[in-house]
Amino acid sequence: MVDDPIASARNPFQLALSTIDETGDHVLHLLHFAEMRTHLLVFVSLGMIGWDANAQETDILDRTPASKPSSVQETSNLEELVLVKRGDLPVLISAPHGGTLKIAGVEPRTGEGMNQGPSGFFAGRDGGTEELAQAVIDAIEERIGKRPYSVISSTHRKYLDPNRPAEIAYEDPDAAPAYDRYHDSCRTFCREILQQYHAGLLLDIHGQGTSAETVYRGTGNGKTVTRLRQRFGESAHGGEKSLFGFLADAEWKVFPNPHDGKEQSGFTGGYIVQSHGSHQPSGIDAVQLEFGFDYRRPAIRTKTAQVLAEAVERYLKEYLPAALE
Numbered sequence: 001m002v003d004d005p006i007a008s009a010r011n012p013f014q015l016a017l018s019t020i021d022e023t024g025d026h027v028l029h030l031l032h033f034a035e036m037r038t039h040l041l042v043f044v045s046l047g048m049i050g051w052d053a054n055a056q057e058t059d060i061l062d063r064t065p066a067s068k069p070s071s072v073q074e075t076s077n078l079e080e081l082v083l084v085k086r087g088d089l090p091v092l093i094s095a096p097h098g099g100t101l102k103i104a105g106v107e108p109r110t111g112e113g114m115n116q117g118p119s120g121f122f123a124g125r126d127g128g129t130e131e132l133a134q135a136v137i138d139a140i141e142e143r144i145g146k147r148p149y150s151v152i153s154s155t156h157r158k159y160l161d162p163n164r165p166a167e168i169a170y171e172d173p174d175a176a177p178a179y180d181r182y183h184d185s186c187r188t189f190c191r192e193i194l195q196q197y198h199a200g201l202l203l204d205i206h207g208q209g210t211s212a213e214t215v216y217r218g219t220g221n222g223k224t225v226t227r228l229r230q231r232f233g234e235s236a237h238g239g240e241k242s243l244f245g246f247l248a249d250a251e252w253k254v255f256p257n258p259h260d261g262k263e264q265s266g267f268t269g270g271y272i273v274q275s276h277g278s279h280q281p282s283g284i285d286a287v288q289l290e291f292g293f294d295y296r297r298p299a300i301r302t303k304t305a306q307v308l309a310e311a312v313e314r315y316l317k318e319y320l321p322a323a324l325e
Contacts, residue, residue, distance in 0.1 A: 076104040081160075081178045083152040084185045085137075090193045090200035090323045091148035091312060092284065093137050094186065094272055096162040097206060098130030099154040106172040108158040114168050118266040121168055123158040126207030128296035130154060133205045135305035143309045144316075144324065149189040151182055163204075163270040186276045190284050199227055199320055200284035201243075201312070204272045208290040210264075214253045215295060217244050218269035218288030221262060224277025225285040232319060234260065241318055243287060246311035252295075 075081060081101060111121030133152050141147040153162050155178055161169045162182040169179050186202075193200035208216060219225050219237070228236050238260030239245055248254050255264055263269075269277075269288045277286035295304045316323045 073100075074102040074104050076174075078177055078181050081153070081155045082162075082181045082185070083150065083154055084181065085147075085150045086189070086192075087147040087149035089140070089144065089146040089148045089316075090197040090284070090320055091140065091316075092186065092189050092193065092200065092202040092276075093133050093148050093150040093152070094202060094204040095129050095133035095152045095206075096182065096204070096272060097126035097153070097157050098128065098133070099125065099152075100130075100156050101154050103155060103159045103172075103175050103178060106159050106170075106174050109161075109171045111168075119164075119270070121164075122161070125157045128293075128298070128301065129205050129207045129291070131298075132291065132296055132301050132304060135301050136203070136205070136308050139302075139305035139309035140312055143306075144313055146323075149193070151185045151189070153178075153182060163206075163272050165271060183275065186272065187282065190276050191282050193284055194282065197320060197323060199231070199278075201315065201320070202273065202276055202284050202286035203308075203312075204270070204286065204288040206270075206288060206290045207296055208267065208292060210266075210292075211253075211255075212292040212294045214255055214292045215247065216255045216264050216267040216290035217259075218263055218267050218273065218290060219277070219286070220269045220274065220279075223279050224269055224273040224283075225287065227278035228285040228319065236319060241314075243311055243315050246314045247307070250307045250311065252307065 081099075081103060109121070109123055111123065114121040116122065130152055133150065137148055137150050153160065155175075159170070159172075160175045160178055162179060163169075166176070166179060170176060190200065190202070204218075210216075222229055222234075222237050225237050236242055238256075238258070240249075240259075242259050244254045244257075244259045248257060248259070255267075256262060267288070267290045269286070273286035273288045276283045278284055289308075291304070294300065313324075
């Protein structure tokens, strides 16, 4: 079976984001010094201090590369820009914001005339989330013996943002094929999962700088897990035997907690879970996970993936036992 189903003028603050992203090795030395919860961002290597008043999806501390850049810095190859892999488990791993690649011939987005912030234009990457997504895929396969489906953007967010509607996701039409590949793949995989299992779980992996030690849940306050709630009741989403209940059992600091509470404004679930969640006829139950830096650090990443894999296994045993047969 073929793995790939698809054949096919910044403002000064934004300029600083881009510059810092390219020189992230210098910023990395400051991570243990910075207290992220205060939103005070100290950049000794650039002699600059900034203040995050909006608690957006990420902050500048999350721009540090989690590993050395790929040898392929610029490419037009869609298979490199968006990594797509078919699985044999009704779980889909999505990671739109951790990539570093430049799309050949495409200039960085400027966001001119667009709304800014959590649901608008933002070009900073979620450092370490591409690597974390790959680690989660491997950990699930190691634990369960089956591999989840996956759609991961290796493209830098300043060229493409798959977690936005097309009209603000890219500015150069040459970036459109990568955007389409991301969402067409998600759509295809969700349909395959539904056809075989009648339900599934999409985990959309992100990073945030609001709280280093917290993982925020985003489901549109239950909207994107409509099928789960209809079949098993509200406790399946917000109770002790929910996905976030299982993560709390592992002593993760999760939000909301209690799990039936309202989700944090700005982290309630973006375009991917809204497009492919189970409130859509061809979608599956979809949860956005916003990881603080403590879960994405290279030294901790494998442990994070193992804990999440265990929670996924418990979730499947409870709500999709046929997947483990």
